[in-house]
Amino acid sequence: xxxxxxxxxxxxxxxxxxxxxxxxxxxxxxxxxxxxxxxxxxxxxxxxxxxxxxxxxxxxxxxxxxxxxxxxxxxxxxxxxxxxxxxxxxxxxxxxxxxxxxxxxxxxxxxx
Numbered sequence: 144x145x146x147x148x149x150x151x152x153x154x155x156x157x158x159x160x161x162x163x164x165x166x167x168x169x170x171x172x173x174x175x176x177x178x179x180x181x182x183x184x185x186x187x188x189x190x191x192x193x194x195x196x197x198x199x200x201x202x203x204x205x206x207x208x209x210x211x212x213x214x215x216x217x218x219x220x221x222x223x224x225x226x227x228x229x230x231x232x233x234x235x236x237x238x239x240x241x242x243x244x245x246x247x248x249x250x251x252x253x254x255x
Contacts, residue, residue, distance in 0.1 A: 164213075168195075170239040171215040171230035178241045179219025179226050188221025210234060217241075 176190040193216040200209025211234040218227050232239040 167213045167232040167239065168192075168215070171213070171217060171232055171241075174239045174241045175215075175217035175219055175228045175230050178228060180221070182226060183219065183221060183224050185222035185224070188219050191218045191220060192216075193218050193227070210236075 172190045172192070176188065179190065180186055180188045195213065195215045198212050198214050200211055202209040213232045213234070215230040215232070216227065217230055218225055226243075228241040228243060230239050230241045
C-alpha cells in the first residue's frame with residue numbers, strides 16, 4: 144500500500160511540475176524494471192525512482208538542434224541484490240531505453 148501511494152505521489156509531482164510526462168515516467172520505470180529483472184534473474188525485482196531531470200540538447204543552433212530528453216535514475220531491487228540504471232526518454236519519441244552504470248566515452252577517464 145505504501146509503495147502504491149509513493150508511486151502515485153511521484154506521478155502527481157511529475158505532472159504538476161511538467162519536468163516529464165506521466166507516460167515518460169511510467170515508461171522509464173517499466174524499462175528499468177524489465178532490464179533489472181532480466182539482469183538480476185529476479186522476476187520479483189521492483190523499480191525505485193532515485194532522480195529525474197530534463198536534459199537540454201548538447202547541439203543547438205540555427206541549423207541543427209538536438210533532442211530534449213527526460214533522464215531518470217532508477218534503482219531495481221530484488222532477490223537480495225540491486226542495480227542502478229539511467230533511463231532516457233527522448234521528447235516526442237515512442238519509447239525509452241535503459242543504460243547501465245558506467246562511462247559513455249573514453250575521455251571521461253582522463254585525470255582518474
